Amino acid sequence: MTIATRASRKRTPKRRRAKTTPNGAHIISTPGICGGRPRIVKHRITVENVVIWHERMGQSADEIAADYDLTLAEVYAAIAYYYDHRVEVDKSIRAGEAYANAMRVSIPSKVQAKLSGRQN
Numbered sequence: 001m002t003i004a005t006r007a008s009r010k011r012t013p014k015r016r017r018a019k020t021t022p023n024g025a026h027i028i029s030t031p032g033i034c035g036g037r038p039r040i041v042k043h044r045i046t047v048e049n050v051v052i053w054h055e056r057m058g059q060s061a062d063e064i065a066a067d068y069d070l071t072l073a074e075v076y077a078a079i080a081y082y083y084d085h086r087v088e089v090d091k092s093i094r095a096g097e098a099y100a101n102a103m104r105v106s107i108p109s110k111v112q113a114k115l116s117g118r119q120n
Contacts, residue, residue: 025041025077026040026041026073026074026077026078027039027040027041027047027077027078027081028040028041034046037092038081038085038089040070040074040077040078041074043068043070043074045068045070045078047078047081047082047085047089048089048092048093048096050064050075050078050079050082051078051079051082051089051093052093054075054079061075061076061079
């Protein structure tokens, strides 16, 4: 192998293979990791994350895969899991949003307080 061959080989990005469980699944739920919510194997990216990016933020599967170093199979597995378990995933997303809203109300923004103090 010549140096030129090695150099050209280094420039070619390798396509990452999907990491799966022994049964071939891309989605796993593990108590203590991500609150036990379904996630992509070997990642802390939950099905909820992928659903929000895809369904609400309008990102394509290709964009999600590129942005988060996932394979298309992993992204589509998360989307398929969502459609198979839509009621429970939507319920979990709503619970997370309710919690975030409650925290916003109960913990006032220090920045907002400083800004309103300047206006007075």
